[in-house]
Amino acid sequence: MALQASELNVGDTHSECIVEDLKRTQIVQYAGTSGDYNPLHTDEVFTTKVAGYPSVFAHGMLTMGMTGAMLTNYVGDGRLTKYGVRFTNQVWPGDTLTAEAKVESVEDGIVKLAVTTTNQDGATVLSGYAEARVD
Amino acid sequence: MAVDKFPVEASHILMFARSVGDKNEIYYDADYAAGTEPGSIIAPPTFAQASAQFDPDYFLRPKIGEPWFGSGKEPTGIKRESGGGGGGGGGGGLHAEQHFEYHRHLKPGDVLTAETKPGKTWEKESKRAGKLVFSESVTEYRDQNGELVITAKGVGVRTERPVDS
Numbered sequence: 001m002a003l004q005a006s007e008l009n010v011g012d013t014h015s016e017c018i019v020e021d022l023k024r025t026q027i028v029q030y031a032g033t034s035g036d037y038n039p040l041h042t043d044e045v046f047t048t049k050v051a052g053y054p055s056v057f058a059h060g061m062l063t064m065g066m067t068g069a070m071l072t073n074y075v076g077d078g079r080l081t082k083y084g085v086r087f088t089n090q091v092w093p094g095d096t097l098t099a100e101a102k103v104e105s106v107e108d109g110i111v112k113l114a115v116t117t118t119n120q121d122g123a124t125v126l127s128g129y130a131e132a133r134v135d
Numbered sequence: 136m137a138v139d140k141f142p143v144e145a146s147h148i149l150m151f152a153r154s155v156g157d158k159n160e161i162y163y164d165a166d167y168a169a170g171t172e173p174g175s176i177i178a179p180p181t182f183a184q185a186s187a188q189f190d191p192d193y194f195l196r197p198k199i200g201e202p203w204f205g206s207g208k209e210p211t212g213i214k215r216e217s218g219g220g221g222g223g224g225g226g227g228g229l230h231a232e233q234h235f236e237y238h239r240h241l242k243p244g245d246v247l248t249a250e251t252k253p254g255k256t257w258e259k260e261s262k263r264a265g266k267l268v269f270s271e272s273v274t275e276y277r278d279q280n281g282e283l284v285i286t287a288k289g290v291g292v293r294t295e296r297p298v299d300s
Contacts, residue, residue, distance in 0.1 A: 002172065018156065019156055026154065026156070029150075029153065029154040030154040030155065032150070032154070033147070033150045033151040033153075033154040033185060034151070034154070034184055034185050034187060034188075035185055035187035035188035035193065035195075035196055036184075036187055036195050036196075037195050037196050037197060037205075038195045039204065039205035039206065043205045043206050045206035045210050046204070046205050046206040046210055046211055049206075049210035049211075050204075050206075050210045050211045051297060052296070052297040053297050053298075059230070060229070060230040060231075060233070061181060061184050061230065061233065062154070062155060064181050064233055065151075065154070065155030065157070065179065065180075065181040066155050066156050066157075068155065068157070068179055068180040068181050069155060069156060069157035069159070069179070071180065072157075072159065072179070072180060073159070076172065077159070077161050077171050077172055077173050077177065078171075078172055078173035078177055078240045079172075080180050080237055080240075081236070081237055082234075082235065082236050082237070083180050083181075083234075083235050083237075084232070084233065084234030084235065084288070085232065085233055085234075086231065086232045087229075087230055087231060087232070087233075090298065
């Protein structure tokens with residue numbers, strides 16, 4: 001289901017809870033599918049004793065991937081033309097994340113969205129933009 | 136990074152979608168997908184990142200018969216030179232930004248090549264992790280017909296010490 005330009009207004013938002021109580025197993029799953037086996041994401045011993053972090057943490061690309069599901073649920077299948085993000089805070093096992101898209105403009109058949117993902121404490125973990133074709 | 140052959144396969148798309156918690160049927164059910172606007176299974180928006188699986192030199196994948204820096208008997212399998220930049224974690228730093236431009240969406244049966252060119256680098260001082268060194272790379276994904284399908288830009292950052300959380 002694609003969005004209708006005539007029904008979109010600047011400032012409209014769509015948000016979804018994209019993960020609740022993130023499990024280490026999901027991070028392992030993402031390592032396996034993406035091919036990024038950096039021990040920082042799956043190896044608690046290495047990450048705490050060698051790298052100096054309190055625990056393993058999620059791949060930024062896992063957060064971008066989960067946020068991408070919110071976007072495609074909103075704009076429709078195959079409609080995205082651009083999607084870019086900055087990773088602003090780490091995502092840890094146990095985090096609950098909410099992703100939001102906010103309409104910034106609708107012009108020439110393209111909706112521009114501001115994209116933000118926040119954790120349970122309200123900290124922004126990802127911020128970026130997306131563009132999609134609308135009808 | 137250079138990838139000569141990245142075959143986009145339905146089972147890989149299914150597993151990738153599961154791993155990012157995306158239950159949209161267009162990623163695994165061909166019959167359902169036939170009735171959608173794209174008309175077939177497509178890949179989720181960040182799937183191109185999995186090209187790492189097909190990069191023979193990708194340094195964040197253990198290679199058969201080679202040392203690996205993750206833990207085994209010891210916390211790391213590789214003795215690191217002292218004084219070699221502490222934080223950011225062994226694996227060549229952290230991911231700071233990622234951008235995708237879709238010229239079309241990937242589908243099973245595509246066979247891609249990926250060519251990466253280094254972009255600019257810059258430095259910044261931060262309270263949470265000391266000196267940060269950013270470096271950009273641009274990857275062009277082309278399909279079996281040589282058509283550009285996705286342009287990706289990544290920014291990595293090496294930190295002076297682990298990031299305070």
